[in-house]
Amino acid sequence: MLTVCLPGVYAARSDTRFLLESLSCEHISAGSKVLDIGTGTGALAVAAAVRGAAVTAVDVSRMALASAFCNGLLRGRRIRIRRGDLFSPVRGHRFDLIVSNPPYVPESPFPAPGSQSRAWDAGPAGREVLDRLCVQSRRMLAPDGVLLIVQSSVADVPKTCDLLRRSGLRPEVVARARGRFGPVMRERALWLEQNGLITAGTRDEDLVVVRGVRA
Numbered sequence: 214m215l216t217v218c219l220p221g222v223y224a225a226r227s228d229t230r231f232l233l234e235s236l237s238c239e240h241i242s243a244g245s246k247v248l249d250i251g252t253g254t255g256a257l258a259v260a261a262a263v264r265g266a267a268v269t270a271v272d273v274s275r276m277a278l279a280s281a282f283c284n285g286l287l288r289g290r291r292i293r294i295r296r297g298d299l300f301s302p303v304r305g306h307r308f309d310l311i312v313s314n315p316p317y318v319p320e321s322p323f324p325a326p327g328s329q330s331r332a333w334d335a336g337p338a339g340r341e342v343l344d345r346l347c348v349q350s351r352r353m354l355a356p357d358g359v360l361l362i363v364q365s366s367v368a369d370v371p372k373t374c375d376l377l378r379r380s381g382l383r384p385e386v387v388a389r390a391r392g393r394f395g396p397v398m399r400e401r402a403l404w405l406e407q408n409g410l411i412t413a414g415t416r417d418e419d420l421v422v423v424r425g426v427r428a
């Protein structure tokens with residue numbers, strides 16, 4: 214299937230595919246309201262739309278939103294696109310399902326110039342977006358609504374669960390898979406070691422899907 218990925222947009226990769234698997238297990242019926250935060254090419258948004266959901270896709274990148282919109286049309290679906298930071302463009306709305314593959318890579322002080330780093334760089338602990346997502350999701354969810362997020366084990370999965378619990382969601386790790394570091398983490402491995410984010414010699418991470426239900 215042809216996919217539009219405009220310049221600078223995060224092309225779907227292992228974390229996208231891993232989250233798609235968990236998304237496929239979620240109940241989505243015609244008209245379910247789904248929100249995709251940090252939509253990129255819209256891979257997750259389109260998967261939900263194809264199952265009949267009314268999907269809103271948010272991203273800070275215009276190119277990402279244009280890609281997501283086109284990919285929706287290619288599958289015969291119209292995705293509502295909104296540009297802005299996390300939930301700010303959809304304030305006041307409630308969703309049955311929020312899905313997100315946010316930036317979660319701990320950010321070294323020496324990012325590669327000209328890279329697409331906004332798609333993955335997330336502050337010194339990799340939690341700049343994750344923390345806000347965890348704290349703010351509850352008020353964006355309908356009763357019994359579900360949040361599904363994917364992240365690396367390097368970015369502190371227990372903290373994600375703790376923040377979700379404290380904000381009133383019931384968190385559960387629903388998928389976990391071990392894999393070698395990708396190119397960005399490999400390049401930062403020594404810096405991650407020096408900053409205590411990984412132990413010496415670690416070059417593997419778990420991809421983890423955390424599911425939170427609005428209690």
Ligand SMILES: C[S@@+](CC[C@H](N)C(=O)[O-])C[C@H]1O[C@@H](n2cnc3c(N)ncnc32)[C@H](O)[C@@H]1O
Binds near residue numbers: 225229252298315331
């Ligand atoms: C890791 S990519 C994931 C893209 C896509 N969802 C996927 O799984 O392939 C993260 C996306 O989040 C977007 N993003 C980064 N910070 C954001 C923020 N504060 N609010 C909304 N989107 C953001 C980036 O532009 C990028 O498209």
